[in-house]
Amino acid sequence: MTSTIDALALRRTLGRDAWLPPEPFSPDGWRLVARDGRSSIIVTVALFDDGADWIHASRTGPDRVPT
Numbered sequence: 341m342t343s344t345i346d347a348l349a350l351r352r353t354l355g356r357d358a359w360l361p362p363e364p365f366s367p368d369g370w371r372l373v374a375r376d377g378r379s380s381i382i383v384t385v386a387l388f389d390d391g392a393d394w395i396h397a398s399r400t401g402p403d404r405v406p407t
Contacts, residue, residue, distance in 0.1 A: 343364075343370065345369065357375070358375055360373045366384050379402070
């Protein structure tokens with residue numbers, strides 16, 4: 341799968357010790373799960389008609405649901 345997101349750089353930024361390796365998610369996205377299994381992050385990209393890439397990220401946790 342080819343992606344516009346550098347998932348390994350994302351994991352390095354978040355902290356390799358805190359997050360499991362990224363898993364492919366959707367046509368152009370990644371899901372990262374915290375090593376403790378209590379949180380996850382999903383980052384996806386969509387190409388709009390104007391030619392711009394739109395990046396969306398959401399994070400969940402034990403006491404948090406994305407809005």
